[in-house]
Amino acid sequence: MSARRWAWRAGSVLVCIALVLAWQAVADARLVSPVFLPPPDKVWRALQRGMASGVLLQKLGGTVLRMIEGWAVASLLGVGLGTLVGASHTARAWLGPTLEFLRPLPASAIIPVAIALFGLSDAMVLGVIGFGALWPMLLATVHGFAAVEPRLYEVSRALGLSRAAVVWKVALPSALPDILAGARLGLTVALVLAGVCEMLAGRDGLGQWILLSARSFRAPDLYAGVVLFGVLGYASALLIGAVERRALRWRG
Amino acid sequence: MTAPIVLRGVGLVLGGLRILQGIDLEIRQGEFACVVGPSGCGKTTLLRALAGLLPPTEGEVLIGGVPVRAPRRDVAVVFQDYSRALLPWRTAAGNVALALETMGMPARAQAARIQDLLARVGLAEHAEKFPGQMSGGMQQRLQIARCLAQEPNVLLMDEPFGALDAMTRQTLQDEVLGLVAERGVTVFFVTHDLEEAAYLGDKVIGLLPRPGRVAKHFTVDLPRPRDQLATRETPEFLRLRRSLFDFMRAAEA
Amino acid sequence: MTRLLRAIAVPAALLLAGEIAMRAAGSSSDALAPPSDVAAALAALLADGEMLRASAETLASALGGLAIGGGVGLLAGLLFGAVPAAARLFAIVVEGIRPIPAVALIPLALILFGFGFRLEIAIVAFAAIWPMLVFTQAAVAAVDTQLLDVARVLRLPLAARLARIVVPFALPRIFVAFRLAFGVALIVAVTVEIAVNPLGLGYGMTMAQQTLRPADMLAYLVWIGVLGFLLNVLLLVVQRTVFGRFLPRGARP
Numbered sequence: 001m002s003a004r005r006w007a008w009r010a011g012s013v014l015v016c017i018a019l020v021l022a023w024q025a026v027a028d029a030r031l032v033s034p035v036f037l038p039p040p041d042k043v044w045r046a047l048q049r050g051m052a053s054g055v056l057l058q059k060l061g062g063t064v065l066r067m068i069e070g071w072a073v074a075s076l077l078g079v080g081l082g083t084l085v086g087a088s089h090t091a092r093a094w095l096g097p098t099l100e101f102l103r104p105l106p107a108s109a110i111i112p113v114a115i116a117l118f119g120l121s122d123a124m125v126l127g128v129i130g131f132g133a134l135w136p137m138l139l140a141t142v143h144g145f146a147a148v149e150p151r152l153y154e155v156s157r158a159l160g161l162s163r164a165a166v167v168w169k170v171a172l173p174s175a176l177p178d179i180l181a182g183a184r185l186g187l188t189v190a191l192v193l194a195g196v197c198e199m200l201a202g203r204d205g206l207g208q209w210i211l212l213s214a215r216s217f218r219a220p221d222l223y224a225g226v227v228l229f230g231v232l233g234y235a236s237a238l239l240i241g242a243v244e245r246r247a248l249r250w251r252g
Numbered sequence: 253m254t255a256p257i258v259l260r261g262v263g264l265v266l267g268g269l270r271i272l273q274g275i276d277l278e279i280r281q282g283e284f285a286c287v288v289g290p291s292g293c294g295k296t297t298l299l300r301a302l303a304g305l306l307p308p309t310e311g312e313v314l315i316g317g318v319p320v321r322a323p324r325r326d327v328a329v330v331f332q333d334y335s336r337a338l339l340p341w342r343t344a345a346g347n348v349a350l351a352l353e354t355m356g357m358p359a360r361a362q363a364a365r366i367q368d369l370l371a372r373v374g375l376a377e378h379a380e381k382f383p384g385q386m387s388g389g390m391q392q393r394l395q396i397a398r399c400l401a402q403e404p405n406v407l408l409m410d411e412p413f414g415a416l417d418a419m420t421r422q423t424l425q426d427e428v429l430g431l432v433a434e435r436g437v438t439v440f441f442v443t444h445d446l447e448e449a450a451y452l453g454d455k456v457i458g459l460l461p462r463p464g465r466v467a468k469h470f471t472v473d474l475p476r477p478r479d480q481l482a483t484r485e486t487p488e489f490l491r492l493r494r495s496l497f498d499f500m501r502a503a504e505a
Numbered sequence: 506m507t508r509l510l511r512a513i514a515v516p517a518a519l520l521l522a523g524e525i526a527m528r529a530a531g532s533s534s535d536a537l538a539p540p541s542d543v544a545a546a547l548a549a550l551l552a553d554g555e556m557l558r559a560s561a562e563t564l565a566s567a568l569g570g571l572a573i574g575g576g577v578g579l580l581a582g583l584l585f586g587a588v589p590a591a592a593r594l595f596a597i598v599v600e601g602i603r604p605i606p607a608v609a610l611i612p613l614a615l616i617l618f619g620f621g622f623r624l625e626i627a628i629v630a631f632a633a634i635w636p637m638l639v640f641t642q643a644a645v646a647a648v649d650t651q652l653l654d655v656a657r658v659l660r661l662p663l664a665a666r667l668a669r670i671v672v673p674f675a676l677p678r679i680f681v682a683f684r685l686a687f688g689v690a691l692i693v694a695v696t697v698e699i700a701v702n703p704l705g706l707g708y709g710m711t712m713a714q715q716t717l718r719p720a721d722m723l724a725y726l727v728w729i730g731v732l733g734f735l736l737n738v739l740l741l742v743v744q745r746t747v748f749g750r751f752l753p754r755g756a757r758p
Binding site: 019094105108111116192210215223234 | 511512513514515516535536537593594595596597598600601602603604605606607608609610611612613615616617688691692695696699700701707710711713714719722723726729730733734737
């Protein structure tokens with residue numbers, strides 16, 4: 001990293017530290033009740049305690065597993081169905097408008113239906129997370145297929161590629177940037193829905209942890225949970241970013 | 253390797269518009285035929301009909317005596333927009349491999365063939381580069397390499413050098429002449445550059461628009477091998493150039 | 506006309522199939538209802554004002570949160586776009602806070618505000634900051650590079666520069682940001698209602714589920730979808746009519 005960029009990075013870290021110090025000062029001076037704004041050192045200690053005793057780690061693990069499970073199912077279904085729909089002009093023409101209509105629907109709105117169907121069970125949670133993460137992946141895949149350079153289809157015809165080869169060698173790689181963007185969105189949705197389901201269905205995880213911490217007014221534990229949520233969100237974005245950089249390195 | 257191109261009474265109507273009418277053409281084995289004409293004369297459409305990408309509404313398109321109904325392995329197409337005709341996520345080697353994979357060549361045999369083809373177009377050291385990292389001229393060479401991988405009898409080129417700068421264009425013109433000469437491939441070359449048509453071709457076909465039809469044949473009586481400087485200074489070249497320009501001027505009037 | 510028919514053909518067929526299947530099965534379900542029942546429930550809920558009241562509550566929270574969070578995001582975006590140094594200094598703070606899902610703040614907001622509008626507005630506000638910030642920052646930063654150079658060359662005074670270049674360029678893109686943030690606000694509002702908050706459409710839906718009224722529950726679901734769709738279309742129409750000519754084709758998501 002060049003010296004200038006390093007300097008800006010350092011400056012940014014300083015701003016961060018300054019804000020944390022301000023937070024500490026405000027909390028110590030009790031300008032806001034510690035029930036709502038615990039000092040950062042207490043939050044840090046709660047985080048350490050939770051991790052050391054394994055409790056927070058277990059909750060974190062619960063949320064992560066839930067999120068990944070649902071997202072993985074959604075990815076397979078989403079890319080699979082998306083490929084089937086995307087690869088066929090007729091399918092796109094007949095199903096496209098319906099899919100576009102369903103795009104802005106809040107995934108969380110499916111929760112009551114899922115509860116009605118499956119009760120407050122693990123199946124319900126998996127179904128909700130899977131369903132929620134399915135749409136961004138499905139729509140992104142269909143869109144990626146629709147946006148394939150038409151000239152490449154002609155080249156495929158001129159070379160005599162089979163239908164399957166066109167999908168596998170031309171359309172899917174071409175749609176990959178869109179699919180990865182959909183995966184990114186899908187992970188975000190999976191995280192949100194995992195949290196909501198945990199709060200609603202009392203499943204072992206971060207969502208349940210922060211809800212219980214709130215109910216018992218254990219603010220440092222609550223904040224520690226929120227921090228971990230942020231870490232999860234950050235790590236997901238980092239992961240997809242790394243995959244994107246590797247898979248899309250031809251973009252130069 | 254007999255592959256004469258024969259068009260008999262070829263007509264094409266697209267979207268209610270008559271693009272081509274009554275095209276009768278014969279291009280002999282190993283001939284380099286250039287096609288010129290003002291905008292809208294249908295030269296690209298004619299090329300696509302030969303490629304099997306567009307079926308004619310009337311008449312017959314025959315390559316090697318066999319009617320063209322769909323794209324064929326022995327007919328290779330070089331498009332003008334090279335950056336859109338290459339797979340950006342595959343390296344140069346990978347792009348050439350696409351043609352070999354489709355031909356069913358086993359992976360082990362591919363490597364040697366790819367190296368050979370890339371060397372033939374002067375891209376040997378760039379095998380691991382992505383098209384996005386290559387200049388326009390290099391990308392067009394890559395497309396040509398991929399086409400040669402098909403081992404075609406007929407090469408259809410749609411204004412392949414139109415988007416390139418003058419120097420690169422001249423270099424590639426000579427390279428194409430060299431590649432074609434060593435394999436005896438029949439070439440159908442569409443261009444709007446009249447000097448290029450005269451320089452490259454054994455004959456130049458002039459089309460007129462509305463409807464697209466064959467208007468004039470020009471025989472190119474220049475010695476081979478051609479030379480960018482010497483050939484372009486011969487009286488025969490200048491005479492041919494003048495005829496072609498007169499044709500275009502009259503056509504656009 | 507055919508396009509419209511084709512667009513609704515598949516969903517219509519599915520609804521019909523669902524209707525027949527559920528009627529044929531005969532037994533009533535606690536979880537699902539035939540489409541005709543859902544339609545009837547929707548009509549009833551609209552007629553007695555229940556659905557509209559709930560919609561008003563959800564929209565009030567969404568717009569309230571959008572005003573606050575969107576406002577913060579807009580101001581921060583304007584600052585960060587116009588003063589890149591500020592953007593760079595706050596980069597880590599933003600990158601650290603943005604990944605926190607808005608729903609993770611629900612328990613905190615719960616102990617702060619208890620159930621009700623303030624809870625929902627607070628969560629929506631947090632969620633709405635980010636789309637506004639990111640897009641506004643990008644819009645303003647883009648003006649800097651592209652058109653201010655032109656302004657400088659033309660020696661325009663500051664007021665003219667703002668009025669003639671910055672505002673026409675940035676404002677349409679800020680509206681697009683607003684449209685996207687509105688979509689987010691609506692989704693988050695409904696999510697908060699379904700998770701904890703006893704008001705609005707989400708609560709209506711949850712209540713219907715808990716009191717074993719599947720037709721009502723699905724009616725709420727349909728209405729949420731329709732409302733979101735209609736509002737987005739409305740904003741799109743506003744975007745096109747007011748800002749249409751200011752946005753190049755590529756910039757309109």
